[in-house]
Amino acid sequence: MRVLKFGGTSVANAENIKKVVQILQQHSQSKIIVVISALGGVTDQLLKAASLAAAKDETYKTILTELEKRHLETAKALLPVTQQSSCLSKIKQQFNELEELCEGLFRLNELSRRTRDRIVSFGELLSSHILADYYTASNQSGEWLDSRQLIRTNSHFGNAIVDFAATNQLIREQVLQSTSPLFIAPGFVAGNKEGQTTTLGRGGSDYTAAIFAAALDAEALEIWTDVTGMMTADPRWVNSAKNIANISYQEAMELSHFGAKVIYPPTIQPVMAKQIPVWVKNTFAPDEYGTLIQNTPSVEGEIIRGISSMNNVALLSLEGSGMVGIPGFSKRLFEALAEEQINVILITQSSSEHAICVAINAVDVEKARHAVDLTFEAEIKSGKVDPLKVELDLSIIAVVGDQMKSHPGISGKMFGVLGRNGINVRAIAQGSSERNISAVISLSDVKKAVNVLHEAFFEFEYKQLNVCIIGVGNVGGKLIDQLAHQQKYLQQHLKLNIRLAGLANSRKMVVKEDGISIGNWKEELEQGEKMDISHFVNTIVSKNLPNTVFVDVTANADVAGIYDQLLAKSISVVACNKIACSSPYQYYQQLKSLSREYNALFLFETNVGAGLPVIGTLNDLMRSGDQINKIQAVLSGTLNFVFNNYDGTRSFSQVVRQAQAEGYTEPDPRLDLGGTDVMRKIMILAREAGEQLEMEDISNTYFLPASCFEGSVEDFYQEMEKQEPHFKALYDAAAAKGCKLKFVASYENGKAAVGLQHIPPASDFYHLYGKDNIVLFYTQRYPEQPLVVKGAGAGADVTASGVFADIIRAARV
Structure with missing residues (x-):
């Protein structure tokens, strides 16, 4: 004896009902009880019609007419013309009763629990009659059972409690005394001792099947639905949800109680008491294994089901x-x-x-x-x-x-x-x-929560990181190229899948929950919305994607001003933009505090030294208990490039133009040449070392004439040509002493300063070529011989690689 239950989607239309019969024909070797739900969506429509009728809304008639038409058409599609009469007559009779009931509700302007149960019971009664007649028309022998006469309950209408002693006796008497090989019964419905119709709660057809299985000591209960068994999470929310092949009764009850809709929670109890295994199978993929619910032994490594x-x-x-x-x-x-x-x-x-x-x-x-x-x-x-x-x-x-x-x-x-x-x-x-x-x-937060928990407990292959990048110019473009190039490596070696979830530039913005094509990002961005920083941030926050990292590859103050909003939503921030960390100390400290409070990383390695591990090294020193005594550094790849290439044979203006053309300067080179950028960098290092420092606390010995700061960028270049004797004199003065010109930043005893210096050959700074940066950390552990970090400190590729490294750090927390 086996009991098979088919849900609403399994009998939603004639085509699906034919699939059900094909499955039943494969079970012809044993006696079968078939429990049927209403055609998909019918119960909701019946409830709606009843409510409308009780509210004196005559549109209930339209619903009943449409439902009658659907059932009649389903029966006609299944049955030969010569065998339709009896089934169509039953359907007509049932809908006549429904119309009378709803007309009574309309007149009384009232809907009781008892009447509601009576009305919704028609869904299962109709579907089971149609299936029984079609099965018989297919030259199969079967018997229709009235569950209302066999499942005895109390009078708690809507969610009746079963009297198992009486129910078991009634079912056994009816089924065991019959010679029929197959029985078809409506699910969900039952009856009290007065013969009034009751129901077993929404999803009660599963429960009906379990009641029959337990009463008859069935060898198995099969729940046929539209999914291949129970899954590790809701597949509508988690793309990587996995089928659960085997699960215990207790685990199945817990999952179903807390929302797993594959099986109705009370279903497990009757069969668990009798140790009857339960199969959850897919009507539309009957050969798939599905899920077997029984007292299953644990599998090594499967802690969470x-x-x-x-x-x-x-x-x-x-x-x-x-x-x-x-x-x-x-x-x-x-x-x-x-x-x-x-x-x-x-x-x-x-x-x-x-x-x-x-x-x-x-x-x-x-x-x-x-x-x-x-x-x-x-x-x-x-x-x-x-x-x-x-x-x-x-x-x-x-x-x-x-x-x-x-x-x-x-x-x-x-x-x-x-x-x-x-x-x-x-x-x-x-x-x-x-x-x-x-x-x-x-x-x-529930969708996000399910995804991150599923990733933590089931995703042994990949961690999904959702990256939103603002600023896709020189550095930002290189960053996306690097992400694309390293996709396979990250998946294979770090088990990390980076999804481009958002992009923005000064004109356009786009945020996509399912990701932006990394090979087609320019076109997708161009087709996006008009850029608005507040809207961009609000959209990212509203999407509430798991493991989100916001990446700022701009030099924009407005963008730096929204980091606090992101961190407060537990969105990690990776900043190439130096403005936030060099803003008033209060904001810098606020960002640090928000990062700790909301478990979101605030990473800005590229603020100093581009891709060089300057801030990371300083942080490691501090965390390990060392103390910073002094920092000396050449922190501008731009200025180092300029002074390494300027020897008086070309004008200073021409060398600066070359630096800008090769991507070493800010859009306005005066930020570099005026020392503002270096001031920001030494202040950031001092702050990371524990000093409460502001920009006005840093002394700056300017080498640019004041006239160079007036007008536009092009005016700046023209003025530099006029001031060429000034720059030549600076070079000649240093060369006369056998020295080189370097723009040096220093921090010691709570004081910070930047300025142009003559560097003798014995200095660590003398042999610093091209666009290189160098930072010397003098600490308690390195008092005489400093800890040195040296390397390329400017350029789109190395800066992008530093941002990339911070993204990976954010992912690996």
Whole structure:
């Protein structure tokens, strides 16, 4: 004996019903009970028609007409013309009853639970009759069973409780005494002892099948649906969700209770008591293995079985000092909810007994509020208990696995992952079995939470990083090229998949949840929206993508000004832009604080030395307990390039033009030549060393004449030509001493300075060529011989590579 249940999608139309019969024909070797749901979507339509009728809205007639037409057309498509009469007559008769019931509702302007059950029962009655007639027309022998006469329940309409002793006897008498090889029964419906129709709750067809299986000690229960078994997460949200081949009864119950819609939660209990295995199979891929639910032994390494979620949850909090040490508060709370037929999904209570929180379905909030406030009316008036607090727009996310009990650190990993992605946890519950860890989170975060948890517990192949880049000019373009070039390497060696989720320049912006083609990014950006920095940031935040990194490859103050918004949403920031870290100390410190508070990285290695590990080295020194005594550095690749190439044979202006043409300068070279850029860099290093420094605290010995700072960039070049004798004199003065000109930055004893210096041959700075930078760290551990970081400190490729390295750092947290 086997019991097979087919869901609404499996019998949604004639074509699908034919697939069902093909599956049944493959089970002809044993006796079969077939339990059928209503045609897909019919139950919702029946409920809608009933509600409209009770509201005196005559459009209910249109719904009934459309439903009748659908059922008649389904029957005609399945049955030969000569065998249609009986089935069509049954359908007509059923809809005549429906019309009479709805007309009564229209007149009474009222819809009771009992009448609602009667109306929604028609969906399963109709579909099961159609299937039974089609099966018989296919020259198969079968018998239709009326579940209302066999499954005995109480009179709790809408979610009736089964009397198993009476039910088991009725089912056995009906089925075991019959010689029919196959029985077809409507799911979801049952009846009380007065013969009135009841229902078993939405999804109750699964439960019906389990009731039949347990009553008959079936060898197996098969749940046929439109997916290939249970999955590690909802595949609509998680593209990499995996099929669960084997799962225990307890794990299946936990996952289904917390939102896994493949199987109705009460289904497991009757078959688990009889140790009847349950198969979850796909009607449209019948040869696929699916999921087998039974007392399955654990598999090495499979600690977590699945991640599930339940949406539209409300959190009720009862708080008050008058609750402490007084027994009975919890009892009264749960009694008040139970009297209103409100199901409690999750419970958590503080150890101080000052508060108790319960999660319920959001649709029951007003009933719950009224019932609880009424129950505790006296305590609320006296101030011993606060009025019930209600939080809406919440979800429950659950991590489920039998083996969690013997593996420490699962909850730490779960909450660590959620925290790093800015997902706030409002309440936590873990049963004594340690099979389930549940957390209440914001509804807006649930998709993100499922993805990051699935990645943490199931994605042993890749971690998905969503990167949003603003600034796609010289450096930004090189960065995207490097990302494209390294995609395969990152996947193979770092198990990292970087997705380009957002792009922006000064004109256009685009953000795509499923990613921007890295080979076609220019075209996609050009087709994007008009750029607006606030809109760009708000869009990124609203997408709420997991593992998001914002990358700023601009020199724009407005962009630097929005880092705080991103960090506060747990979005890591990688900044090539130096403005934020060289802004007033208060903002710099705020960004650092937000980074720590919201578990988002704030990385800006390329602020000093392009791709050189200058800031990283300084941070390592500080973290390991060293102390910075002095920093001396040549920090401008631009200025170093200029003074290495200027010897008086070409004008100073021509050398600067060359530096700009080769991409070594800012768009306005005066930021480099005036020392502003170097001032920013030494200030950033001083701040990272622990000094509270502002730009005005840094002395700057300018070598550019004041007239060079007037007018446009082209005016600047023309003025430099006029001032060529000045620059030649600077060079000659240094050469006369056997020295070179270098623009040096220094920090010592809380003071910082920048300026042009004569560098003798014995100096570490003398043999510094091209665009190289050099930083000397004098510390307690390196008091005489400094720790030296030296290398190319300018150029699009090396700067892009430094940004790239910061992105990888952000990914590996």
